[in-house]
Amino acid sequence: MSKIERIKAETDGLDVLPELLRAARDGWETLSPDHVGLLKWYGLYAHNTGDGHFMMRVKVVQGKLSLAQAETMAGIAEEFGRGVIDCTTRQCFQIHWIRLENIPDIFERLERVGMTTSGACGDITRNVVGCTLAGLAHDEIVDGYATAEAIHEHFLDNKLYSNLPRKYKISVTGCTEDCARGLINDIALSGVIAEDGTRGFNLRVGGGLSTQPRFARWMDVFVTPEEAPEVIEGMTGIFRDAEENRKARGKARLKFLVDRVGPEALREELEKRVGRPLRRGVPKPPGPGEDHIGVLPQADDAFRTVGLVVPVGRLRASQLQELADLARKYGAREDDALRLTHQQNVLLPWIPAEQVDALLLEPLIADLTPTPTLFQRGLQTCTGKEFCGLAKVYTKSRAVEISKFLDEHVRPNGHGEDFRLHFAGCSSSCAQHQIADVGIEGVLKKVDGEFVEAMDIRIGGRLGENPKFGDVVIKKVPNWELNDTLLRIFTLYETHHGDGETFRDFAGRTEPEWWTNELAPVEEDDARLTARVAASSRPEGSDSRAEGVRA
Template sequence: MTTPASRHHKRPRGEGQWALGYREPLNKNEENKKNDDGLNVRQRIIDVYSKRGFDSIDPADLRGRMRWYGLYTQRKPGIDGGKTAILEPEELDDRYFMLRVRIDGGQLSLEQLRVLADISNLYGRGTADLTDRQNIQYHWIEIEAVPDIWARLEAVGLSTTEACGDTPRVILGCPLAGIDTEEVLDATEQIREVHDRFIGDPAYSNLPRKFKTAISGCPAHCTVHEINDVAFVAVVNEHGEKGYDLWVGGGLSTNPMFGKRIGVFVRPDQVGDVYGGVIGIFRDYGYRRLRHRARIKFLVNDWGVEKFRDVLQTEYLKEDLPDGPAPEQPRDSRRDHVGVHPQKDGNFYVGFAPRVGRVDGDKLHLIADLAERHGSARVRTTVEQKMVILDVAPDRVDSLVAELEAIDLQVNPSTFRRQTMACTGIEYCKLAIVETKATASHLIDELEKRLPAFAEPLTINVNGCPNSCARIQVADIGLKGQLVVNDQGEQVEGFQIHLGGSLGVNPGFGRKVRGLKTTADELPDYVERVVTHFEEQKKDGESFSDWVQRADEADLK
């Protein structure tokens, strides 16, 4: 005889999907969110925590809800990578915060840039890192300073609202929106609409996990639409109308997946509603039982494109969308905006490469001053940890380039400076196992010395842990931080190596060669060796990632 208990045991376990009636929290994170919306922590920070100090902060706010306003505790100095997964959060926490400022579309006025610079110098010990999601990230922020920082940001139209947390985070956009000579369309209005309708709205502030967005008309596909939770990619349909191709379900971390084309044509005036439908599906049908399966990519993967499109149209939009074309291939293999290039209006933009995204308050002030002196009122951040100054008159370009390069902001950088990225690393991040920024910076210096003539596109992405904030699986050389054993039998900082990852024409995740690791100290030797093999063996027009797919394992070691 089957008992009720055994019948219940055989029933498939729910994934915590609200739309299917699973409203009870299935883990600690979901419980915290049910107890109180993350958006409500703002007033407690202003009224209580900033006045009473770090020790007054409720642990559920400290390690949970404060993320809804871009605040994470940073790593206590001196704790080595071997302790990352062993110590409790309170043992790793410092009494200072990382604070992330969202810069939707990467768009900044000089007034905004100077406010960011001031905050860095006043409250962040000069720190200001450019992230690969167009944000600015500070360190050493004290809770007492947060209300004043918010007031300064909000006075110039910036904020930290939902910069982190289980929320719709910053919206990526092409830094050249409106000025690129070849752009399909200018997505600025769509970014603004999505921001104004959805960011800070309690209806969308409790998602199963983070939600990353890109909306772009860029012919270089600089916003890496393939690895966002939702992306709108500009296309022209068979009637000559400009609109967007919808992609859903991309993301990297420990279980990487490429986004899938839903196959619909979205008019610019429909973007807000379609975005609302996609994020609504994620909120209502997303998996909330296990954190590591809570991103929308798992839902899309399980449902398939046909079901996702059907639910979007019937339950959320209440209308069918027409079929649409796929995007054109990116115009070149370097999907960035470094260098000097013409704008639609006869002026030029100047894209430059700080070293692995690391700038500081003084440098941000210098960038603002240089832009202003050369007739520009607008700067942009990119998804490659770079910056762009817009609207430079032809006769002022050379002077701007010379002055930028004089302060080590390279406009004509080597491949290694141009295409090496690094996440925050163990210096400040509680998840990290190894150092990243200084390691990557040293690697650039070494490779420029050893391989001065190398000019092929080559992405080197350095990550401090398995979570892939620096997109290791889609880099030519992706470096995943871990502890490795050196020749003396000592455990030291090092990297597992992924080779030949790519986006665009032939998308694929990097190849993992069995046992292929390097210590941090030996990293320059390793990269020099594998790049030299590529140069010796490559065929005409062959990319590094194409070569990796056919190379002998011995040449990859």
């Protein structure tokens, strides 16, 4: 049994709350070293500085926020998080610089507005994601939000499923666009209509990224909204009881169980768990998803949703409060004021159609825009080395620099309106770089006897009917060569693509070896290389780089 499995066997993650509250009173240093990791079950990750600061993640089911919840999060970030809050790719909020002595106050504030950190991290069911426009769009097949809420409530604080082999991610979408990125989740429910007119979901299982990515596999199972919590509970029980998955953390995700036994055997076991045969699925390819940026129609034509880009997913607390103020000013519903997206952005729903032009003139819209540049729009980043102990490189501030550089030097010319550039600080893929048109992964490279920040670059990732993980086409690009290398990639596209061919289509028909040959680095002499290393070694302390992103 691994050390982590031993710790979980001795103390359930949900049982660490009393120790957390005691440490809030007596000091973080009094925590048992074995139990620091268990704080993840309550949304808390220790900073890489090891000085008593934590990142706190708060669940937001399918990214839907009330006015009170948005204002509460803004207040917590302002008072306890140095005025900064991050949007995640799972429609959550993260706040850094949290100290344990403030946790009782923070938890009380969250509880008052119906929010929780329970299960936000750890080997447990995570935040249930879904369509950002659930309940708003014209083309909704089934109410995915209601199903997501039911699943969330079913598993919240449920100790039957609080010790899983590894993290467990659930996606539910009821829209025709299939925009909840189900293919990279452990469990994916996607809205369909059966032959008899019954509305429900197809089930796919075993998606995930990191070092051994998999797309979720077809289970040939159809479930109604009423059946969904029970069926997901059965599948989760199978995963919980899979002892083989507990032997090594690197082989612990559900995708490896699917690899071993296959979808058909899993379906048979699932039917045993629920005690009846399950209806077969409705043939339908997965959709590519949407980013929901811009002024969008709602099912009720009197209203619009305005999707705004949050640069690298980082908000000032004051900006979040301003968003809540704008929602209130323009008549948003108290219980549905803001929506968070899978691409770390934010939406304002329920804006009266006649008020849209006035909203777009508000000063905040100059910073959080519905009309972003090409490289702002699809930019995703993880936390990076600023706070994360796994990351090899800084991501947030460097991504701002990259997008600015590319927007200055690359002329938009058919790249695709939703071109995706994702930047991950390590192989864990929190920024989902394997499904990006261009994905960057932070690594280290030894140059002139020193380790420097470098990047592997992938090209050609995509979701949809013919999904594909991006191929690594060039490895260990030194940080000082990254911008130029990216510019060469787009120059190659400009030079060789066909009429009307997007970057995604071009990458889909282009062999990785072609990119590798074309991007082969130019050798530098020793003196010039040493100068490059020295120039790249500028201080990159977490505080100064964070301020750069906030500006």
